Amino acid sequence: MASQQPRCSSFSSTSRTHPRLSVTMDDSFLSEAKSNQKRKLSQKQKTLLFQFPMGSHLSPWPTYTSGQTILQNRKPCSCDYRNRTSSWQQQSFSTTKPRYLEQLENYLRKELLLLDMGTDSTQELRLQPYREIFEFFIEDFKTYKPLLSSIKNAYEVMLAHQREKIRALEPLKAKLITVNEDCNERILAMRAEERYEISMLKKEKMNLLKLIDKKNEEKISLQSEVTKLRKNLAQEYLHYLSERDARKILIADLNELRYQREDMSLAQSPGIWGEDPVKLTLALKMTRQDLTRTQMELNTMKANFGDVVPRRDFEMQEKTNKDLQEQLDSLKADYEEVRKEHEILLQLHMNTLKERDQFFSELQEIQRTSTPRPDWTKCEDVVAGGPERWQMLAKGKNSDELVDVLLEEIGEGLLREKDFFPGLGYGEAIPPFLRYDGLVENKKPTKKDVVNLLKDAWKERLAEEQKEKFPDFFFNFLERRFGPSDAIAWAYTIFENIKLFRSNEVMSQFYAVLMGKRKESVYVNQTETVAQLLKEMTNADSQNEGLLNMEQFSTILRSTFPLKKEEQIQELMEAGGWHPDSSNADLLNYRSLFTEDKEGQSEPFVQKLWEQYMSEKDEYLQEIKQELGLELRDEVTLPKLRGALMNIDPSMDKQTLSTYMSQAFQLPMSELPEEGDEKEQGILTWLCTALERLQVADIRRMGPREPEPAS
Incomplete structure (x- = not known):
């Protein structure tokens, strides 16, 4: 038994590396182990039979004493009852186990001790002595052999099933x-990158603080200079x-001296005493009047x-x-500019602090919830088809789309392994075509x-x-x-497939229409648009060669889609194979733009048409929200x-508007009130609900929006 342990370990390592090989080796090893077990079991049984043969040693202990322990219906007070009780007690204390049972227990104890002596004994080996004891019972008790054998086989099958499960889970571990x-x-790499970004933000913050300090110093110096200029102006x-007061005093002194000099000249004049007193009196009177008038004029002056x-x-x-005013105005202007710059810097500083706090919180949230960018090259060895198929699947896709592709690959394998689907019941929330109880067979189509099948359904x-x-x-x-x-x-098989393969255009569009997430008119109008475009190109191909030059291709796109912008036309031309460095004389095989592969995937040109349609619809709904x-x-x-x-799309007709x-508003067209009716005000809904309902339908712009009048 101890020699079987290395063999089991090697078998487990082989099963982990080669799954298919492990199954065949497991079966052969189990058959060989069973044959060896039976051979050793027969040898040990012979040895045990030789050591302690059954014969008379097999006793039904402790049932063989049951007949002796049954007391007769005697009165407890009788002597016979006392004698029988004492004799029964003696016999019960003297009862011992059968020899065969003791020998089996000793053998089991010995085997378990031998197993415990080993350092690497497993639970599988510890079950071997119990198996042997059970085999002894099966072989010795012929009457119960079928029942005991079925019990043993049931447990062996369950143990083998559990071993298979354990082996299958080891690679996953x-x-x-x-x-x-x-x-x-x-995670460690992302944390290092985030620490570097935080350090750079801290450095930028320090530089901004230094700049703010410098501006504050300049502001203080300008304030001191303005104060100094005001002080000089006050002194001037x-x-x-x-100076003005001194000039007035000087003029008064000069006038006084002039008057004194005139008086002295009059007093020293020799002919003054020879004049007529009347004349002098009159002259004095006139002089006084002149003096009074002069004094009044002087006071007025x-x-x-x-x-x-x-x-x-x-x-x-x-x-x-x-000059001082100009300097003051210049300083005021400089001060005002510096003040505004300071306020702007303060506002920028506050915004920077808010952004820093926001980025820090977002960083913490990203650290808590986000995962590092995956290495998609690891999927090359996992996806069926190897690196070439994975490169074909991953071409031109972002991480989100690659996750969808990987989920589809994994889901396709799991879907292939399922043989049955569980029925979803008959609830109201269950779609009508999925209402069923019980198991449903998985048809496993490609x-x-x-x-x-979906294309045939669309055609019908x-x-x-x-x-x-x-x-x-x-x-x-x-x-x-x-058939019924x-x-x-x-229905279950197709539903599970279209729900899984979201990257397939035919399946995703059919699933959206089937689940009510998109109207049938979206698919129908898109199909008609593609057919009309192909018809226009075929009409332009007069030679029926399947070739068009780039000028014809551009003209057809502009005539078919008059509302598309120039950038959108350029995107369609590039998706069709045109490059800016190519000339307009290059020929294009336009029929290849409308082909599909075996899985229904269309060419990039048709995919770009669908992407532009969805983006135009979102832009149209956003204009409605902004207009409201x-x-x-x-x-x-x-x-x-x-x-x-009507404001954003004046060319819309009444039928389309209705x-x-x-x-x-989810109302029949017959129940819509006329324009100007009072009932219109009573019909309302949430804006988000209305936009979601319009998103489901086929809505598009009917004509160009009128330009706003120039002011």
Whole structure:
């Protein structure tokens, strides 16, 4: 038994490396182990039989004493009852185990001790002695051999099943450890990068603080210079006041001296005494009048021109004042500019602090929730087809799309392994074509078969009058194609496939229409648009060679899509194979733009048409929201939405407008009130609900928006 342990360990390592080889080796090893076990069991049984043969040693202990322990219906007080009780007690204390049972227990104890002596004994080896004891019982008790054998086989089958499960989970455990290590390394790398970004932000913050300090110093120096200039101006003003007062005093002194000199000259005149007194009196009177008048004029002049300075001084002071005023205005302008810059810097600093706090919180949130960027090259060895197929699948896709591709590859394998699907029941939330109880068979079709089946369904749907709902039509189509007995199985199979393969255009569009996330008219109008474009190109190909030059290709695109911008036309031309450095004379095989591969995937040109249609729809709905000027949780009435649609799309006809209104408010067109009716105000819904309903439908711009008048 101890020699079997290395063999088991080597077998487990082989099963981990080669799954298919492990199955065959496991079967051979189990058969060989069973044969060796039976051989050793027979030898040990012979040895045990030789050591302690059964014969008379097999006793039904402790049941063989049961007959002796049954007491007769005696009175407890009788002597016979006392004697029998004492004899029974003696016999019960003297009862011992059968020899065969003791020998089996000793053998089991011995085997277990031998196993415990080994350092690497496993639970599988510890079960071997119990198996041997059970085999002894099966071989010795012939009557119960079938029952005991079935019990043993049932337990052996269960143990083998559990071993297979354990072996299957060992590679997943190793893969989980590897993925955990990779994730830890990426987390450490992201943390290092984030620490570097934080250090750079701190350095930038310090530089901004230094710049703010420098501006504050400049502001303080300018304030000190302004204070100094004001002080100098006050000193000059006081100096000019003192000069003015001194000038007035000097003029008064000069006038006084002049009067004294005139009096002295009159007194010294020799002929003054020879004049007539009357004449002198009259002259004195007139002189006094002149003096009075002169005094009044002098007072008036003093009152009017007492503060007047000479023109030369005035012009000089005016020039000086003007220069100082210009300097003051310049300093004020500089100060105002510096103040505004300081306020802007403070605002920038506050915004920087807010952004820093926001980035730090976002960084913490990203550290808590995000995962490092995956290394997609690891998927090359996992995806069926190897690196070439993975490169073909991953070409031109971002991380989100690569996750979808990887999930589809994994889901495809799991979907292939399923033989049955569980029924979803008959609830109201369950689609009509999936209402079933019990297990449903998985038909396991290929992607090509599913795509062809969906195309046939679309052809039949477009050919009929579309009276029934699309889910009911889908189930009726399956009944007509596969019969009523297999229709539910095909419904579950196709539903699981189109729900899984979201990157496939045919499956994703069919799933959206089937689940009510998109109207049938979206697919129908898009198909008609592509067919109309192909028809225009075919008409332009007069030689029917399947070739067009780039000028013809551009002209057809502009005539078919007159509302598309120039950038969108350029994107379509590039998707069709045109490059800016190529000439217009290059020929294009336009028929290849509308081909599909075996899985229904269209060419980049048709995919670009679909992408532009979805982006134009989103832009159209955003214009409606901006025109309304409401939040998503606000209510919008029917007149407001109608007015917004007419403002952003004046070329829309009444039929199309009624269709959009019916879709937004979920009302039949016959129940929509006329424009100007009072009932319009009572019809309202949430703006977000209306936009979601319009997103489902086929809405597009009918004409160009009128330009706003120039101011």
